[in-house]
Amino acid sequence: MAExxxxxxxxxxxxxxxxxxRARKELWGWGTDEGLAPWGDRRGATMIVLWQSEARAREENQTSDASPNGYPIRFTVTDLVEKVPTWQRxxxxxxxxxAWGEDILYSLSSDEFLTFITTGRPVAPKLP
Structure with missing residues (x-):
């Protein structure tokens, strides 16, 4: 597990x-040729977790719990905007x-996520 x-x-x-x-316009997920590996949040809801670097995605997912054939997957902001409706379905x-283990810096709904990645601003009035 990562520190x-x-x-x-x-x-x-x-x-x-x-x-x-704002500078790189990309995030990294973890998955296989079939797609991203979803996580379950503390309430059991399906969640996608993304990191700001390939190295962080790899570091966080190189455990016995991760998909054995998994690898980091790069998404541009444009890719993510296109994928969100599919993931919602x-x-x-x-x-x-x-994410650092079970500590997730920021957890957003689909609408909040889209706003955040396109504007850099959270919709929520306060940080979690």
Whole structure:
């Protein structure tokens, strides 16, 4: 399991993620040739988790619990905007950004996720 992120507040880490998205316009998931490996959130809802780098996606998923044939998958913001409706149809209800074990920096609904990746702004009035 990966170590917890380097020191810094949750707000600071979210700010860094927003800056990264504005500059690189990509996120990384984990999956196989059949698609992304969904996660279950604490309530059992289907969630997709994404990271800001290939290295983080690999680090977080190189465990005995991960898909044995899995690998990092790069998504541009455009790719993600196109994929969200498809993922919604198969039951994805939440999007997690930057997971470190069970600690997820930011968990968003589909609409919140789309707004966040296209504008860099959360819809929710407060950070989780």
């Amino acid at each position: 917890l992120p380097s020191p810094g507040s949750r707000v600071q880490r979210l700010r860094e993620l927003k800056q990264f998205l 198969v039951g994805v209800r939440r999007y997690g950004l930057e």
